[in-house]
Amino acid sequence: MFNKIEQVFDNLFMKVRPVPAGIYQYQAPADAPLPYKWHLRVEADGTGLLVINASTVLHLNHTAAEYAYYLAQGKKKAEIVQLVAERYDVEKNQAEKDLDEFIEKVTLLIGSEDLDPVTYLDMDRVTPHSKKLSAPLRIDCALTYKVSPGTESAVAPNERVNRELTTQEWETVLENIWNAGVPHVVFTGGEPTLRDDLPELISKTEQIGIVSGLLTDGLKLTDKKYLDTLLVSGLDHIMLLADEASKDFWKALKLLMPADIAVTVHATLTITNQAGFNAFLEKLSKENVTSLSLSAENESLSKQLEEASHKTAALGMRLVWDLPVPYSASHPVAFEQSKAGNHMPEGAGKTWLYVEPDGDVLPAQGVNRVLGNILKDPWQKIWKRR
Numbered sequence: 001m002f003n004k005i006e007q008v009f010d011n012l013f014m015k016v017r018p019v020p021a022g023i024y025q026y027q028a029p030a031d032a033p034l035p036y037k038w039h040l041r042v043e044a045d046g047t048g049l050l051v052i053n054a055s056t057v058l059h060l061n062h063t064a065a066e067y068a069y070y071l072a073q074g075k076k077k078a079e080i081v082q083l084v085a086e087r088y089d090v091e092k093n094q095a096e097k098d099l100d101e102f103i104e105k106v107t108l109l110i111g112s113e114d115l116d117p118v119t120y121l122d123m124d125r126v127t128p129h130s131k132k133l134s135a136p137l138r139i140d141c142a143l144t145y146k147v148s149p150g151t152e153s154a155v156a157p158n159e160r161v162n163r164e165l166t167t168q169e170w171e172t173v174l175e176n177i178w179n180a181g182v183p184h185v186v187f188t189g190g191e192p193t194l195r196d197d198l199p200e201l202i203s204k205t206e207q208i209g210i211v212s213g214l215l216t217d218g219l220k221l222t223d224k225k226y227l228d229t230l231l232v233s234g235l236d237h238i239m240l241l242a243d244e245a246s247k248d249f250w251k252a253l254k255l256l257m258p259a260d261i262a263v264t265v266h267a268t269l270t271i272t273n274q275a276g277f278n279a280f281l282e283k284l285s286k287e288n289v290t291s292l293s294l295s296a297e298n299e300s301l302s303k304q305l306e307e308a309s310h311k312t313a314a315l316g317m318r319l320v321w322d323l324p325v326p327y328s329a330s331h332p333v334a335f336e337q338s339k340a341g342n343h344m345p346e347g348a349g350k351t352w353l354y355v356e357p358d359g360d361v362l363p364a365q366g367v368n369r370v371l372g373n374i375l376k377d378p379w380q381k382i383w384k385r386r
Helices: 003-012 061-072 077-088 094-108 167-179 198-208 224-233 247-256 274-284 297-316 332-338 378-386
Strands: 022-027 037-042 050-053 055-058 118-121 139-144 186-187 211-216 235-242 262-269 293-297 352-355 360-362
Touching: 003 198, 022 061, 037 061, 050 061, 050 094, 050 247, 055 061, 055 094, 061 094, 077 094, 139 167, 167 198, 186 198, 198 211, 198 224, 224 247, 235 247, 247 262, 262 274, 262 297, 293 297
Parallel strands: 055 118, 139 186, 139 352, 186 211, 211 235, 235 262, 262 293
Antiparallel strands: 022 037, 037 050, 050 055, 352 360
């Protein structure tokens, strides 16, 4: 899509002034076939992020971002075609064709259910890690370091914080996150469902327009009434921590898979489960799991982790590597950091940041370098320190 115009854009980008960087909003007219709203963040380099209905984040190339900008400004189709044709010296029919294709794709996403929370539109998935961004694409919010009964408290870094933010303080944090131009948050912990105000905080993201995700062991999701409360509040996606031996895990999974929400299962490869790991993956596939996150407890399992990745692909499940993972006894986060060589996961401090229960901001989960406090320090000061 946009091949001809994008080639022209690349040649002329230094000559043609890009559309203004900033955050823009658009609400569908009352007579639109499908009600929708979007928020657009245009970067200084002309690329963009488009948040549709506070449930899907689109990464846009230069041309797509420009089309979205004009649409957000309320310009008519003919006017947009004329502008693009004149700005980049291309035929009107080509500009119109590309605009129609962009609108068609966005319209399809508006009417789709159970979407991946992040979708790339004509952009390499690796690119954002190397781009200079005005703000991260996601912030992971650890609401608490409390863990569910039966889980060793030592798996979460309780020693790092001496208090948790109040509901009102977290709502202020979410507003600060949105005002900084961040389109996506993931509620994590500890176990975030142990916060009674989780539904209220999810509702706040829905009200603001932020895409929201949840990392959870799933114990409270076995209560269908509680699960429905989260869904009605506006939760957009869930990562469920796998425990093959737990009846509660399978019960939660059976309730989640038919629900109207995107679900990713996180599984950790260990010395003790490696022999039966392929069979476990096959069982997940039979439960209609389509999205999987994998990690290993230590580097000695690197080969087995690669083999598990191939097995996942062969079963038709999509691998997700860029979402955070829950703290667990096997500490997969530490292993992922050691693989990175510099003790910083790819994207940490660039594509995402991590907020602890007291508001301190870290480059990523487990990277214990405080950049500031999101309640006390100006956003730009925090972002520059990363």
